[in-house]
Amino acid sequence: MKEVIENTKERMKKCITALESELGSIRAGRANPTVLDRITVEYYGTPTPINQMASVSVAEARILVVQPYDASQLKAIEKAIQASDLGINPTNDGRVLRIAFPQLTEDRRKELCKQVSKTCEESKVAVRNVRRDGMDKIKAKKKANEITEDDVKEAEKDIQKITDKFIEEVDKIGEAKNKEIMSI
Numbered sequence: 001m002k003e004v005i006e007n008t009k010e011r012m013k014k015c016i017t018a019l020e021s022e023l024g025s026i027r028a029g030r031a032n033p034t035v036l037d038r039i040t041v042e043y044y045g046t047p048t049p050i051n052q053m054a055s056v057s058v059a060e061a062r063i064l065v066v067q068p069y070d071a072s073q074l075k076a077i078e079k080a081i082q083a084s085d086l087g088i089n090p091t092n093d094g095r096v097l098r099i100a101f102p103q104l105t106e107d108r109r110k111e112l113c114k115q116v117s118k119t120c121e122e123s124k125v126a127v128r129n130v131r132r133d134g135m136d137k138i139k140a141k142k143k144a145n146e147i148t149e150d151d152v153k154e155a156e157k158d159i160q161k162i163t164d165k166f167i168e169e170v171d172k173i174g175e176a177k178n179k180e181i182m183s184i
Contacts, residue, residue, distance in 0.1 A: 004134055008131065008162060015126045015166065016173070025037055031058045032058070035086060041076050043076070053068060053073060054067055065096050078097055127170065135159060138152055
């Protein structure tokens with residue numbers, strides 16, 4: 001029974017990690033190298049993330065500098081960034097790409113906040129699905145007469161407490177990201 005609860009807790013932690021990663025890639029007006037993590041470039045026939053084929057650094061508060069390890073890939077990286085959903089155009093000086101993040105408009109901030117809320121809601125659904133799986137495993141153990149009815153009730157209470165804690169954490173992460181977006 002304990003292993004079911006621990007497994008449930010681990011899977012919920014992965015949901016939180018995935019949420020943080022997803023929210024990190026949302027552009028909040030400030031230069032952040034993680035916004036390029038989801039963008040891949042065709043590199044010798046293989047889709048490769050930019051951060052594996054170039055050095056990405058923050059030059060100023062709103063400027064990212066992308067310096068490819070292989071200079072011949074500069075154009076390909078530039079095209080991939082332009083084709084992405086970031087909505088920004090890098091400037092190419094022949095050696096590096098400079099990506100300037102413009103000031104966010106009020107409408108764009110609200111749009112980003114909606115995107116954050118949607119992502120958080122998806123994470124909550126994922127956490128609840130993990131809870132359901134944990135509850136199903138507990139009930140299966142009861143059906144197989146491995147645990148008693150009291151154990152089932154105790155385990156369900158524990159899983160619900162863990163779920164509530166992780167849902168609260170998702171809310172805190174979402175609030176922090178919304179605050180970051182609105183304060184820039």
